[in-house]
């Protein structure tokens with residue numbers, strides 16, 4: 001077994017390992033490309049394949065390092081070993097190489113999968129129980145959990161006319177963002193939810209722009225977006241309402257507008273990831289918990 005540094009020519013091998021090694025997921029080539037080469041922090045040196053002496057695929061790992069407020073955070077963004085080759089230390093070798101490099105680069109903490117804004121899943125799905133065992137064995141501790149909700153898009157029509165009329169009477173207008181809204185939106189998101197700026201930027205790249213905003217007195221007070229991560233899967237979010245504007249039903253309308261877009265684009269269901277306020281989503285769009293994720297981290301003491 002040897003470790004090989006990823007390059008574009010090895011994409012199909014990485015795809016083969018992810019497709020067959022992540023049995024609870026249905027990863028497509030397009031999605032994997034988004035995760036690997038479209039990640040602004042993608043580094044071939046942190047993306048490795050394990051192959052046998054005939055260069056046949058065995059395993060794959062992708063790490064990324066992001067600059068966060070408290071310093072550099074490392075992420076194991078993707079990891080899989082083909083079923084027939086498990087429990088032979090392949091993931092250990094892949095992971096050790098990444099941890100060694102991250103230590104060299106003064107990474108303070110490593111987390112699993114939740115490499116926002118470009119991430120595949122917000123943590124370890126415990127039904128990948130081997131992964132739970134693997135990360136605990138490698139010194140990770142669970143610090144939180146979260147869930148992805150699923151909203152049905154077939155039975156609901158997401159009509160918001162009535163609610164919007166009511167809001168309009170109170171001076172609040174809701175619309176799909178246009179190019180002209182880009183600058184004010186970026187300024188607003190920096191002040192209110194800075195971590196979501198890359199996802200907001202991504203929404204403005206989509207056609208049509210996959211972001212809706214609420215305004216009062218010409219000023220943005222809330223937004224919702226979709227297809228900003230894991231494009232092609234019906235991925236909702238992020239969304240946020242400024243503190244002073246909460247409790248007026250604005251979020252519900254914005255949420256429904258995004259789900260209506262996804263419905264019109266042909267999706268049968270939407271994923272509302274990394275939640276958060278489950279009752280809010282259940283109330284407005286009857287979304288149910290679909291998957292849970294355990295969040296793991298390892299603090300590196302250099």
Ligand SMILES: CC(C)(COP(=O)(O)OP(=O)(O)OC[C@H]1O[C@@H](n2cnc3c(N)ncnc32)[C@H](O)[C@@H]1OP(=O)(O)O)[C@@H](O)C(=O)NCCC(=O)NCCS
Pocket residue numbers: 021022023079080081082085086087088089090091092093112113123124125128130131132133134135137
């Ligand atoms: C998780 C995964 C990558 C582990 O790969 P692997 O090559 O089998 O891992 P290793 O052989 O290096 O295992 C190292 C240690 O992890 C733990 N571990 C791994 N698989 C385990 C299992 N089935 N049962 C118990 N412990 C396990 C053990 O402590 C093991 O050490 P040991 O064999 O000396 O006891 C692999 O099971 C996999 O691809 N799973 C599906 C995809 C996945 O879960 N990806 C991560 C999603 S967050």
